[in-house]
Structures are given as C-alpha cells and as structure tokens.
Amino acid sequence: MDKERQKIDAIDQKLVALLIERLQVGEQIAQIKFEQKLGLTDIMREKNLLDELMTRVEDEHLRPYIKDLFRDILLVSKQVQAKKIKALQDTQ
Numbered sequence: 789m790d791k792e793r794q795k796i797d798a799i800d801q802k803l804v805a806l807l808i809e810r811l812q813v814g815e816q817i818a819q820i821k822f823e824q825k826l827g828l829t830d831i832m833r834e835k836n837l838l839d840e841l842m843t844r845v846e847d848e849h850l851r852p853y854i855k856d857l858f859r860d861i862l863l864v865s866k867q868v869q870a871k872k873i874k875a876l877q878d879t880q
C-alpha cells in the first residue's frame with residue numbers, strides 16, 4: 789500500500805498548489821466585482837463551468853463525485869471571495 793499512498797501524496801501536493809492558485813485568482817475576480825459593483829455569484833458561469841468539466845470525465849461512474857467536488861470548490865471559492873469583498877468594503 790505504501791506505493792499507492794506515495795502516489796496519493798504526490799497528487800495531493802499538486803492539488804493543493806492548484807487549489808491555492810484557483811482561490812487566489814478568485815480573489816482577483818472579487819476585487820474586480822467590488823470595483824464594478826457586481827454580484828458575487830454568477831449562476832450561468834457556474835452552470836457552464838460544471839457542464840464543460842463533466843464532459844471531460846470519461847469515467848461515467850465518477851461523474852457525480854467529481855461534480856460534488858466541484859460544487860464544494862465553488863462554494864469555498866465564493867466564501868473566500870465574499871471575505872475579500874467584505875474586507876474591501878470595510879476600508880471604504
């Protein structure tokens with residue numbers, strides 16, 4: 789099992805770096821939304837993004853699990869963005 793766990797550890801290291809990058813880009817988008825007085829959530833963008841990603845999941849039985857994971861990513865992304873927008877509002 790050690791070999792498989794090493795594989796998982798290597799994958800997690802890539803995932804955490806990508807998740808940090810994704811959340812940071814989200815914060816940049818939050819700044820633009822604050823400046824342009826736009827709402828936090830963009831339902832159509834979220835729908836299109838999920839639909840597009842699901843077409844990439846060839847292994848059909850994994851599709852619902854990947855969808856759940858990305859729903860959670862979107863939720864957390866918006867929590868980070870909301871905090872950023874709040875911080876910007878508080879400096880006004």
Ligand SMILES: C=C(O[C@@H]1C=C(C(=O)O)C=C[C@H]1O)C(=O)O
Pocket residue numbers: 814817828829830831833834837861862865866869
């Ligand atoms: C990042 C954005 O803000 C929200 C978060 C999204 C995301 O994390 O991918 C997508 C749409 C928005 O609901 C955006 O509008 O692009």
